[in-house]
Amino acid sequence: MAIVKTNCAQYGTNNPETTERLFVGRVVRIEQVTETRNWSDTLDYTDMRYTPCTYALVWIGTRGVPNALTLEGKPPSWRLDDVRDLLPHEQFAQIDCTNLFCDRYGYYLTAEEDSLGDQLLWGGPEMLDALALYDVHQAQLAVEAEEKRVAAEAARKAALVLEAEKAAKKAAKDDAARIEAEKLIARIPPKGTTVTVDGFTGKVFWTGTTKYRGKWSSRAGIKDSKGTVQWVPADRF
Secondary structure: OOEEEEEOOOOOOOOOOEEEEEOOOOEEEEEEEEEEEEOOOOOOOOOEEEEEEEEEEEEOOOEEEOOEOOOOOOOOHHHHHHOEEOOHHHOEEEEEOOOOOHHHHOEEEEEOOOOHHHHHHHOHHHHHHHHHHHHHHHHHHHHHHHHHHHHHHHHHHHHHHHHHHHHHHHHHHHHHHHHHHHHHHHHOOOOOOEEEEOOEEEEEEEEEEEEEOOEEEEEEEEEOOOOOEEEEEHHHO
8 A cells, every 4th residue: 555645636726636656565664653743834833732643664775865755755855965875774764644734735645554465576575674673773772762761860860869968068058157147146235235336336226147148147236326327247246
């Protein structure tokens, strides 16, 4: 069956719906997956949705560009300079047959896996042998991807633990500095007491421990008879 390309009838013309058979004998597998796709018709906004997707795994041949194949059975025009002999695991490409925007493109694709007879007729044992090596290679890639994912997750968790440890040390250091600063409060006379510090005389109207520019300190607010206020560190008493 291969991939059937159905060209939609063109409105306002006498052009009827037509069909083409593509990659006959070279469709070795159909894969159904769910992906997050943008359903925006005009692509000027984002409308991401979970989408059932269909891919046809197609044999490129022994010469071409790895995983690059147009519906015409050739590499994209901008990749023609990259054509070379392909290793067995490079001889297959995924053709997207999801038909998300068939009205825009004017056609839709229907994919079915070719029969073994057609595969042997068109690609022969060379294609089937390459497919076996492709599967081995894909399995290796899956193992490597999982190893990278596990390593990345372990690194992420280790980074979170390290960050938490740093935050805990910083908090402990901050608490220790605050406690030491609070101890100096005892040196400040009670509120309402008249004091003289560095020649400035007034009454204590506020005491407390605050953090300023990352440093804890205990201070007293002193106001004289004229309403002038000075802030005095606790260690000055």
